[in-house]
Amino acid sequence: MKSLKNCPAPAKLNLFLHVTGRRADGYHLLQTVFQMIDRCDSLDFELRDDHEIRRVNDVPGVPEDSDLVIRAARMLAAAVQQRTGVQPPGADITLHKVLPMGGGVGGGSSDAATTFMALNKLWAAGLSKQELMDLALPLGADVPFFIFGETAFAEGVGEALRAVDAPDWWYVVIEPGVHVPTPQIFTSGHLTRNTQPVNMSDFSSYHANRNDLRQFGKNDLQQVATRLFPQVAEAVEWLDAYGDARMTGSGACVFCAVRSEEQADAVLARVPAAWTGWKAKALKRHPIIEKL
Structure with a gap:
């Protein structure tokens, strides 16, 4: 496999979002339900043979080196090299933006998560879902959710995830x-x-009884x-x-x-x-x- 095209990076909505406290390090303690929706960015990945990781298109307002997509790819490459002793081949990445930046729908985090999952496959890296989630957490609490891959009740700083049902709205x-x-x-x-x-049972019983x-x-x-x-x-x-x-x-x-x-x-x-x-x-x- 030399490439993966049109890899979706869906938006999310927070069906509710409660701030329940603050840790000594300044991070806020949250409770939320993350719901993915079918409006998506998309990404294309193509193998390189020189180990370089590049974004090959311009994304207005997002320099390549600070793009979460590039940071995710480089983090995964470092993890693969540490695990196997072999540097992965690299990738050209094209990011097709649809989701608004600064909109609260998780576009950048979702792009990063799709990058982790797609390159894990393309590089045959073999990291498990949990390993990818742990690797992704420093990029933001939303990123592990997208790798988790289903509607989730989240706690902590957003990293403690449990699958939950929600209405098919x-x-x-x-x-x-x-x-x-x-x-x-x-x-x-x-x-x-x-x-x-x-x-979580409060949320589950609420929508089960009302479908609302x-x-x-x-x-x-x-x-x-x-x-x-x-x-x-x-x-x-x-x-x-x-x-x-x-x-x-x-x-x-x-x-x-x-x-x-x-x-x-x-x-x-x-x-x-x-x-x-x-x-x-x-x-x-x-x-x-x-x-x-």
């Missing part, structure tokens, strides 16, 4: 047109850091983001007319669940021209699993 997502820097949200004095923890996630939990980061970025507040207010609108991650994207694609289309037809709106379907498993 369609989602309407609004991009308000603003980039929200994650550090600015987590360092705010207005952030609630003592939300009472919930149990509306009104379960909240996103603790939303009150900070809407205070700092009025565009996010406006999107939440507008979309809330059609469902329980909430922000995903640290923002800026806002979403609500609907029961059918037809309902999603009806909402999208009314989205103000100043915003970008799109629909997506919940995914139960990472779409790269079939490809690999």
